[in-house]
Amino acid sequence: MxxxxxxxxxxxxxxxxxxxxxxxxxxxxxxxxxxxxxxxxxxxxxxxxxxxxxxxxxxxxxxxxxxxxxxxxxxxxxxxxxxxxxxxxxxxxxxxxxxxxxxxxxxxxxxxxxxxxxxxxxxxxxxxxxxxxxxxxxxxxxxxxxxxxxxxxxxxxxxxxxxxxxxxxYKDQGDRISSSAIRKALVEGQLTTANALLGRAYTLQGKVIHGQKLGRKLGFPTANLELSATKFLPKYGVYGVQVNIQSSGQNQWGILNLGCRPTVEPNAKNPTIEVHLFDYDQHIYGETLTVKLLHYLRPEQKFDSLQKLQAQIHTDCARTKKLLNLP
Missing domain, CATH: 3.40.50.620 (HUPs)
Known part of the structure; x- marks a missing residue:
């Protein structure tokens, strides 16, 4: 190209x-x-x-x-x-x-x-x-x-x-397909609609950078992504995803959290993008990941304790595996 x-x-x-x-x-x-x-x-x-x-x-x-x-x-x-x-x-x-x-x-x-x-x-x-x-x-x-x-x-x-x-x-069910309609669907958490208009899954692409490693302490290690400054972000929340690791071409499954992490950083204003890969424990710092957003699980929320957050992550992982027909 x-x-x-x-x-x-x-x-x-x-x-x-x-x-x-x-x-x-x-x-x-x-x-x-x-x-x-x-x-x-x-x-x-x-x-x-x-x-x-x-x-x-x-x-x-x-x-x-x-x-x-x-x-x-x-x-x-x-x-x-x-x-x-x-x-x-x-x-x-x-x-x-x-x-x-x-x-x-x-x-x-x-x-x-x-x-x-x-x-x-x-x-x-x-x-x-x-x-x-x-x-x-x-x-x-x-x-x-x-x-x-x-x-x-x-x-x-x-x-x-x-x-x-x-x-x-070009229309979909009578409505014009446009970039504006896709943005609106993404902001509202209507991922199924956005992906249907795109004709493919909406993706986030970025490099893995070092984070605070809180996910590892909770039992869910995450890869923190640095995206292009011009990337349009969808609604904050948790997504079921497929992740491609550029250097190896491998595809992995996991969940993605997009937001300001209100449970651990109540005053944060800048969002972070964190991906937890199922059954994967290799170091991927510096790697470029392409993340396909397949399912919108829930909006961002604040939990009363880290234990409740941990329990919710368990639930998010289980739900994603069920949606993706994973063991």
């Missing part, structure tokens, strides 16, 4: 999916799929035109590419950092799984914001990225003051013989 922040560094020619794609949910995937499909179709057409005795086609293969903006335009204009469902490392991993081979992060600045719709397509997409196809959502807006829409893009691109696919709004 190639990630570049300059069109000069990009592999061309391209077949592009264009948008912000935070979360890469099921609706986003409908926009991304045509970029991959066009690449495959183009390759098959070129290959089919050759006689078996001829040399391979000289036309360069199209690179299936996602083009997005960094920072998000709303963040640029408001000056407020945006919490992301998929910070860059997670976005790269999901896009690679879908079949995207290149991610172009266009630096969103005043110069880019000032481009007219025509200039954006001709100068960025056609001239610099040499795109042969563009895929967008029907509600995509672009160019100076968001003056261009999907219909405009298709009309302008036609003048450059660039094919455009416009994906309709």
């Amino acid at each position: 190639r990630v570049v922040s300059s069109t000069i560094e990009a592999v061309t020619p391209t077949s592009i999916a264009l948008g912000n794609f935070d979360g890469i949910h099921r609706g986003h995937q409908r926009v991304i799929e045509p970029a991959i499909a066009f690449t495959r179709h183009n390759h098959q057409v070129v290959a089919a035109g050759n006689h078996p005795t001829e040399q391979p086609p000289q036309s360069p293969r199209l690179c299936p590419t996602v083009v997005t903006f960094d920072p998000h335009p709303r963040e640029f204009f408001s000056g407020n950092p945006k919490r992301l469902l998929t910070p860059l490392p997670e976005k790269v991993a999901v896009l690679a799984q879908l079949g995207i081979e290149q991610l172009v992060l266009l630096p969103f600045d005043r110069e880019l914001a000032a481009l007219t719709p025509e200039e954006f397509i001709s100068e960025i997409l056609v001239k610099k990225l040499k795109t042969r196809s563009i895929s967008i959502g029907v509600d995509f807006c672009f160019g100076r003051s968001r003056s261009g829409n999907s219909t405009d893009l298709k009309a302008i691109a036609a003048g450059y013989d660039v094919e455009v696919n416009i994906a309709p709004l």
